[in-house]
Amino acid sequence: ETGVTQTPRHLVMGMTNKKSLKCEQHLGHNAMYWYKQSAKKPLELMFVYNFKEQTENNSVPSRFSPECPNSSHLFLHLHTLQPEDSALYLCASSHPGQGASNEKLFFGSGTQLSVL
Amino acid sequence: GEDVEQSLFLSVREGDSSVINCTYTDSSSTYLYWYKQEPGAGLQLLTYIFSNMDMKRDQRLTVLLNKKDKHLSLRIADTQTGDSAIYFCAESIGGGFKTIFGAGTRLFVKA
Numbered sequence: 001e002t003g004v005t006q007t008p009r010h011l012v013m014g015m016t017n018k019k020s021l022k023c024e025q026h027l028g029h030n031a032m033y034w035y036k037q038s039a040k041k042p043l044e045l046m047f048v049y050n051f052k053e054q055t056e057n058n059s060v061p062s063r064f065s066p067e068c069p070n071s072s073h074l075f076l077h078l079h080t081l082q083p084e085d086s087a088l089y090l091c092a093s094s095h096p097g098q099g100a101s102n103e104k105l106f107f108g109s110g111t112q113l114s115v116l
Numbered sequence: 117g118e119d120v121e122q123s124l125f126l127s128v129r130e131g132d133s134s135v136i137n138c139t140y141t142d143s144s145s146t147y148l149y150w151y152k153q154e155p156g157a158g159l160q161l162l163t164y165i166f167s168n169m170d171m172k173r174d175q176r177l178t179v180l181l182n183k184k185d186k187h188l189s190l191r192i193a194d195t196q197t198g199d200s201a202i203y204f205c206a207e208s209i210g211g212g213f214k215t216i217f218g219a220g221t222r223l224f225v226k227a
Binding site: 002004006031033035040041042043045048050055056090092094104105106107108109110 | 119120124149151156157158159160161164204206213214215216217218219220
């Protein structure tokens, strides 16, 4: 148990559906992240939030919409996705400003998304 | 540009040493990391090295950093079947909230 919980673990959706991924961290961290993991590709940083403010948007298509209502919760809203968006979506958190701990990331187990 | 490269697959026999290699491109990296991902789980930090060090030992793990060549390696001594996992090399860029990962090396340990 890493202290970062993601739901659902698995999600199958059609291209016209709207769904949301949820992430919650119980570590008292201030920064939260969304990463996309596809087979044989580098882990892709999608979004970063620090103290609820978005600090990074890595040229992610607008069909992915993040929301960070507070430092403990992070959502990724999905709409009109494409089959190539099928991947494992990982949430992470960190506690910036602590040296090496600064960028040490704590990951959830991910949501395995399949877009049909 | 920011890029982290590592080979995708490594197979070793139980009891042997494993060496996983990585190259990175950003010379401003402050920390370099090795994360481990077991099946069905997220990534977990295994070890890290500060960019002004060239070696770090932690039990069975040895991290070597060649800053001139931008090369990082992870050596696992006496590799066990429980070490089978995907190992990700990562660098943190410029003190911000940006950690760049490689594609991961899948380590397969044969009994």
